[in-house]
Amino acid sequence: MAVGSSNSFDLVVLGAGTGGYSAAFRAAQLGLKVALVDAHKIGGTCLHVGCIPTKAMLESADLYARVKKAGDFGITTGEASIDFAAVAKRRGQIVERLHKGLQGLTKKNHVEFVHGRGRLKGGKKVEIALIGEDGAAAGSRTLDATDVILATGSRVKSLPGLVPDGKRIVTSDDILTSDKLPASLIVVGAGAVGVEFASFYADLGTAVTVLEYLPALVPLEDREVSAELERSFRRRGISVMTNARFDTAAVKAGQDGVSVMVGPPGEAPKELRAEQMLVATGRAANIEDVGLETTRAKVENGVVRVDPATMRTAEPHLYAIGDIIGGLWLAHVAAHEGLAAVAAIVGAEPEQVDYLKMPRATYSRPQIASIGRSEQECERDGLPFKAGKFPFIANGKALIGGDYEGFAKVIAHRDSDEILGVHLIGPHVTDLIAEASAAMLLEATAWELGSAVHPHPTLSEALGEAALAVAGRAINF
């Protein structure tokens, strides 16, 4: 029977973001008949209003920063300038190219993409309000499935009382579909999204102030990483206020910008003005309007509860993955959860979904990447540890690259030497963390990671040296 000619599927995946399409493609590879349902385009938040367009913008900002330093490398350019509209245009081209790629892969994998808003009707049926090519309603269709994976993702979330208007008070969604550059910007929230945009806009010449409620930038990272980022941001002229307190109801958005009275607790707040305010205060899972109430699946703290070994909800045959189950809210985690769900569905050897072995990457300048526990989390969990650190300034390739802020840090169990966490801040570290991810999956000790031969001269040597430093045996520092 030809694909698409039936409403009966082995697997229906509701939500075509990274988690959803990864699960769909893998299931199809394993021989299942699969439908992939979404009211938006394949690729979800990550491709259309998340990781990909952000990193495309940051890549332009990064190159702009390098171009301005080109003289150091023996290269003469005229006065360099950057055109945000052109940056935005390239961003759109990259998104569209990857989107076309995913459409091709959907076909190649014989997955049927159903464009429409899907709702569960019990655990094994999905009702879809179809959307036509013109975007208009196009009838409905009901799919029957042996198993269903719910992967409806998340949306940006503001603070209570602070309502984005898309003009003065904006979210990442607004920025990623805009081609206008503000002269000044207040960024509320210094998690990965907040510091990436702060870094981007500062590179493009916007006057940026970052407000963070917690005592540190990137508050989920190891505190030494937060401190290094804050030093770097301040050197670049980015204003940073941690422990920032303000009354959301008193934020004023008018014709000429936005203003807020803000200060640390116990101090008199001062007025801060800017052309725009970016709210980067997290995301909310899309649990509404997906028919969860027709199933036995449980929702807790705004996210769907699953068995972490199989991604199964309390409803038999209904699985949930990605942002809708909370956790790290990262595309690659969603993808991994998707593969784990499919493994459980087909009865394959289970995939490890160990949230302590999920790498995290932030594309600010300097970049940040980490996996496992920070020193503070080791202390919290009562784990005796030892740490080794190696600064990029002692790494030959970093000097050659002209970009040598930051360090590599490896945290290992004091007794077993097993790696508990790796924390990187500096050049290209979002790529370097993969080595730590593989090492932690393989339960390596710090000494083993340091004994792995790192080619010279590479940035990766910093990680090897940090691992050796755990035992006080770094060579080049």
Add this chain to the structure above:
Amino acid sequence: MAVGSSNSFDLVVLGAGTGGYSAAFRAAQLGLKVALVDAHKIGGTCLHVGCIPTKAMLESADLYARVKKAGDFGITTGEASIDFAAVAKRRGQIVERLHKGLQGLTKKNHVEFVHGRGRLKGGKKVEIALIGEDGAAAGSRTLDATDVILATGSRVKSLPGLVPDGKRIVTSDDILTSDKLPASLIVVGAGAVGVEFASFYADLGTAVTVLEYLPALVPLEDREVSAELERSFRRRGISVMTNARFDTAAVKAGQDGVSVMVGPPGEAPKELRAEQMLVATGRAANIEDVGLETTRAKVENGVVRVDPATMRTAEPHLYAIGDIIGGLWLAHVAAHEGLAAVAAIVGAEPEQVDYLKMPRATYSRPQIASIGRSEQECERDGLPFKAGKFPFIANGKALIGGDYEGFAKVIAHRDSDEILGVHLIGPHVTDLIAEASAAMLLEATAWELGSAVHPHPTLSEALGEAALAVAGRAINF
């Protein structure tokens, strides 16, 4: 007794290149009294006329290539140009900075650096013709050692009958101390050094022709990597002739350049002219004039023979490491051999020195990095294998970076799935190979490497996907 006030040492290391200083620093960390002897500066070939200055030049060339594409990223510059003299100046500054770093580390580790030409007198004595600060002879000194590590490195080697004159016919030593750019260049030898310089000069506008005796560029790499590099070089306008045959005696160097009659075997040779010819045909170990004849150490095929588990020569207490024992002729391999020798000397748990787990990095554009066996080597060794490949054009971060030539390839044992080799060509792969190095040290299977979570969007995902592709399970291609 203060350091330097005695001629009696636990360990004398003869040769202060990467292998030598790494061994010296580690031995000192473990409590040995160590002397480090060299007639040249600490850092050896790699720092002074090898990896570091080359990569510094290549970094400038790489940035120049990116600057010329800056318009694609929304960045406007005036006409860009590159000044080789300024590139060479920066190269020298980086070398000097790292050299100062090594001098500082020598002090920090309480290693005594002895500046002079050392010769073995038996296995436990080193006679040194001292060199003063002014470079003049400054008497002699004899050191007694419990153990000696010989690490005198290597020098550039030409072809029989082809004598570099430093002007028309040059070696990497000449280039790395010159600040003049030739209008045209013939590169003889397409190993790592040859293709790096070919790539560099082509980026700076020199008309480059590469001659390689063997049937492929980078002939030690997997053949698909060689083919990809050749395609890329040709696209960039670099002339490539493999299976090149010429009579070295007939190479003519005159006032206006150099000429050679060259062609594939069986064809009439054609004349090729250029301003300069770069001879990049390998290196020779520095086994002469080091007093080997006063010891029982054995020399075979121009290199010192050692027990690969301990780096010990046939002379008790005499160890040899680095280029002088041949093998891969790489700085990081020398360093690892140095640590292994020290482990053997102090009776620590032995370090693994497994030459099939040594990564290799080539900084041409595109970069190349590999570890373990190629497909051809698996065939030669009768190892049944399966391979997985993932092209960078299907990797979101590579598209974002605007540099998406090349691929990742993982070769695993057909039955056990253990990784036998990893071959990368493309953006930043010299850093990505470290993950494969750690994975191979830990005896990972391809499936395990693919199961390690790679953050999104990173170039490292290409390696993870190639590992999944071994089982036909890549998601994004």
